[in-house]
Amino acid sequence: MAVSSLSKPILKVENLAMYFPLKKKLGSRERKYVKAVDDISFEVQEGETFGLVGESGCGKTTTGKCILRALDPTDGKVYYKGRDIAKIPIKSIKPIRRELQLIFQDPYGSLDPRQSVYSILKEAIVSDHKFHTRKEINNRVEELLNLVELDPDIGYRYPHEMSGGQRQRLGIARALACSPHLLVCDEPVSALDVSIQAQIINLFKELQKKLGTTYVYIAHDLAVVRHIANRIGVMYLGKLVEVMDSEDIYDNPRHPYTKALISAVPTTDYYIEKKRERIILKGEVPSPINAPSGCPFHPRCVYATGICKKEMPNFKDIGKGHMVACHNL
Amino acid sequence: MGNRLLEVNNLKLSFFTVSGEVKAVDDISYHVDEQEVIAIVGESGCGKSVSQMTVMQLIQMPPGKILGGEVLYKGKDLLKYGPRSNEMRMIRGAEISMIFQEPMTSLNPVFTVGDQLREIIMVHKKVSKKEAWDLGIQALKSVEIPDAETRMKNYPFEMSGGMRQRVLIAMSVACDSKLIIADEPTTALDVTTQAQVTDLLMSLVKKMKTSLVIVTHNLGLVTRYAERIYVMYAGKFVESGTTEDLITNPKHPYTAGLLSSVPKITGEKQEKLKPIEGFPPSLIDLPPHCAFLPRCPYATDECAYGPYPPMRIVGDNNHMCACYNCIGGQ
Ligand SMILES: Nc1ncnc2c1ncn2[C@@H]1O[C@H](COP(=O)(O)OP(=O)(O)OP(=O)(O)O)[C@@H](O)[C@H]1O
Ligand SMILES: Nc1ncnc2c1ncn2[C@@H]1O[C@H](COP(=O)(O)OP(=O)(O)OP(=O)(O)O)[C@@H](O)[C@H]1O
Numbered sequence: 052m053a054v055s056s057l058s059k060p061i062l063k064v065e066n067l068a069m070y071f072p073l074k075k076k077l078g079s080r081e082r083k084y085v086k087a088v089d090d091i092s093f094e095v096q097e098g099e100t101f102g103l104v105g106e107s108g109c110g111k112t113t114t115g116k117c118i119l120r121a122l123d124p125t126d127g128k129v130y131y132k133g134r135d136i137a138k139i140p141i142k143s144i145k146p147i148r149r150e151l152q153l154i155f156q157d158p159y160g161s162l163d164p165r166q167s168v169y170s171i172l173k174e175a176i177v178s179d180h181k182f183h184t185r186k187e188i189n190n191r192v193e194e195l196l197n198l199v200e201l202d203p204d205i206g207y208r209y210p211h212e213m214s215g216g217q218r219q220r221l222g223i224a225r226a227l228a229c230s231p232h233l234l235v236c237d238e239p240v241s242a243l244d245v246s247i248q249a250q251i252i253n254l255f256k257e258l259q260k261k262l263g264t265t266y267v268y269i270a271h272d273l274a275v276v277r278h279i280a281n282r283i284g285v286m287y288l289g290k291l292v293e294v295m296d297s298e299d300i301y302d303n304p305r306h307p308y309t310k311a312l313i314s315a316v317p318t319t320d321y322y323i324e325k326k327r328e329r330i331i332l333k334g335e336v337p338s339p340i341n342a343p344s345g346c347p348f349h350p351r352c353v354y355a356t357g358i359c360k361k362e363m364p365n366f367k368d369i370g371k372g373h374m375v376a377c378h379n380l
Numbered sequence: 381m382g383n384r385l386l387e388v389n390n391l392k393l394s395f396f397t398v399s400g401e402v403k404a405v406d407d408i409s410y411h412v413d414e415q416e417v418i419a420i421v422g423e424s425g426c427g428k429s430v431s432q433m434t435v436m437q438l439i440q441m442p443p444g445k446i447l448g449g450e451v452l453y454k455g456k457d458l459l460k461y462g463p464r465s466n467e468m469r470m471i472r473g474a475e476i477s478m479i480f481q482e483p484m485t486s487l488n489p490v491f492t493v494g495d496q497l498r499e500i501i502m503v504h505k506k507v508s509k510k511e512a513w514d515l516g517i518q519a520l521k522s523v524e525i526p527d528a529e530t531r532m533k534n535y536p537f538e539m540s541g542g543m544r545q546r547v548l549i550a551m552s553v554a555c556d557s558k559l560i561i562a563d564e565p566t567t568a569l570d571v572t573t574q575a576q577v578t579d580l581l582m583s584l585v586k587k588m589k590t591s592l593v594i595v596t597h598n599l600g601l602v603t604r605y606a607e608r609i610y611v612m613y614a615g616k617f618v619e620s621g622t623t624e625d626l627i628t629n630p631k632h633p634y635t636a637g638l639l640s641s642v643p644k645i646t647g648e649k650q651e652k653l654k655p656i657e658g659f660p661p662s663l664i665d666l667p668p669h670c671a672f673l674p675r676c677p678y679a680t681d682e683c684a685y686g687p688y689p690p691m692r693i694v695g696d697n698n699h700m701c702a703c704y705n706c707i708g709g710q
């Protein structure tokens with residue numbers, strides 16, 4: 052889906068940065084930072100899914116938390132429905148908070164083990180102040196359980212009596228309780244078995260069709276993100292290196308890192324797999340504390356030239372909203 | 381085809397727990413030839429790790445108990461030797477080595493990488509301390525760890541996950557193992573590191589003429605690397621065959637379901653995935669019929685009344701499947 056210039060983004064992130072200060076070493080004057088997210092920009096259109104991929108530590112979760120204002124970004128703007136919420140006082144964010152919800156990898160940690168499914172959902176529903184009477188609340192619980200395809204009888208159970216897939220459905224039901232407009236899903240299926248993963252991925256897609264919710268879908272599994280997302284952003288060491296339509300991630304990746312990432316993912320298309328081009332990266336991802344100068348990927352990039360060491364490439368549109376940050380295209 | 385290196389016949393192991401008998405490995409048979417790369421795939425809890433630890437006799441007994449079968453390594457039944465026998469001790473490491481998912485648990489955190497490499501080399505080779513140390517350095521170099529001399533003095537926690545996994549591979553290299561069992565060797569790693577480490581492992585296996593058993597839930601990984609595959613469900617093998625046959629022409633409804641569950645990075649974008657309904661059964665009180673029955677779109681009356689369908693040949697190249705209604709007939 053190409054971005055039309057007419058459509059209004061529900062979310063617009065501009066030059067977002069999140070630096071975590073490190074403890075100063077004794078006697079050292081300079082303060083060091085983990086540049087977890089470093090000057091990234093992207094837009095998410097209403098009702099679409101924006102996928103954020105990249106390897107461990109590249110800044111995906113931090114980006115998600117900044118969007119939800121679970122973190123106060125160091126710099127940059129986060130426009131939600133046209134209003135910058137990056138810097139406004141936490142108090143004035145309260146009314147929007149319910150419209151923005153988060154789904155975790157395994158909701159187990161955030162589910163109170165002493166609460167039944169029913170009371171977990173009830174609590175989320177009540178916080179929205181839309182449903183008051185017992186009957187309304189019960190109906191809403193049932194509706195939510197239906198939405199995520201859980202048997203209504205499960206209401207009496209406790210989280211530890213449920214399978215991983217069922218718990219994730221409960222996590223989704225809870226996030227949906229306040230009819231959110233934007234859901235940030237952080238690795239929502241990575242803890243699940245493949246056969247269960249597929250069930251939950253299909254559920255996400257169906258819910259979006261029914262409810263029109265916008266997703267920011269964070270994951271390291273490229274195949275999953277390609278499947279679920281309309282647009283995909285690829286992160287490396289706190290930077291966005293490429294943003295494109297999901298159709299392009301396999302057919303037309305342009306950044307050298309994206310290409311390497313794609314080629315690293317094996318496929319079950321047997322005959323394609325046997326003749327795919329493979330790019331094996333040398334070395335490891337550098338530390339975000341001493342990120343390389345210029346393009347963060349240059350020490351591992353086979354195309355790197357002199358300028359790559361010195362200057363961070365611009366994030367430029369190479370056509371139809373396909374954005375790439377690379378000096379050598 | 382090379383000579384048979386390992387042949388496992390009708391292996392059975394259960395855990396006897398307060399809630400009942402857990403049939404973790406239920407009558408499985410497989411083999412690995414010299415210089416062959418095979419894979420065992422299946423979802424969490426189906427018995428992959430326990431099956432391999434049973435072969436190595438690393439299972440705590442009790443609660444575990446071997447209920448039958450044989451593990452023929454170069455023709456000798458390893459089960460005849462006790463888990464703590466000298467024979468088994470020499471087999472583990474020198475002949476067969478295991479690489480686990482989380483290397484932190486198989487590396488000792490209080491010793492340096494060099495000390496551990498040296499020790500394992502000295503157990504298996506008659507060399508001096510100094511020679512063992514030098515062999516250790518060579519082993520680290522063979523797994524492409526830069527600065528091997530310095531790295532020998534590192535503790536495991538001072539290394540990245542990918543680096544630690546390389547150290548474990550170095551250990552198998554240093555011992556000239558004939559068979560490496562890699563249990564989810566790269567699951568905890570990022571994709572690019574995963575590709576780096578697995579490619580390295582494969583090239584070493586080729587060079588050293590070692591056989592390899594890859595244990596994983598990742599179907600893409602086995603498509604890329606394995607020559608033959610065994611699919612495991614609820615403690616049993618349900619399908620086996622060459623990678624090409626099994627991936628392009630799955631016969632068991634479970635294998636087919638797994639394959640249509642995973643989204644692909646290649647080809648046309650699928651509109652919708654076809655998941656397997658329901659979830660895997662508990663390994664306690666398994667029914668006498670096919671364990672996949674409650675989730676199976678192909679099930680017939682025969683499946684519910686018949687005994688557990690045995691593995692039988694359903695195609696060329698020894699393609700085997702345990703199902704009354706194999707896909708595509710037979
Ligand atoms: N509160 C914090 N204080 C200091 N550093 C942090 C903090 N939170 C995250 N970081 C660092 O910021 C970087 C980005 O972390 P983040 O969790 O956003 O990565 P991620 O892409 O979500 O990784 P993963 O795939 O492993 O979840 C990492 O180097 C991490 O160690
Ligand atoms: N010590 C034990 N006592 C009782 N049951 C056990 C014990 N160890 C393992 N099991 C059970 O045996 C079964 C097989 O476990 P196993 O670890 O082999 O699964 P797996 O296929 O390797 O799964 P995963 O992909 O999660 O690693 C599981 O149901 C597990 O709960």
Ligand code: SF4
Pocket residue numbers: 632633634670671672673674676677678679680683689702703704705706
């Ligand atoms: S035996 Fe029957 S239930 Fe089992 S997989 Fe085959 S068709 Fe399905």
Ligand SMILES: [Mg+2]
Pocket residue numbers: 111112113237
């Ligand atoms: Mg994260």
Ligand SMILES: [Mg+2]
Pocket residue numbers: 428429430563
């Ligand atoms: Mg296991």
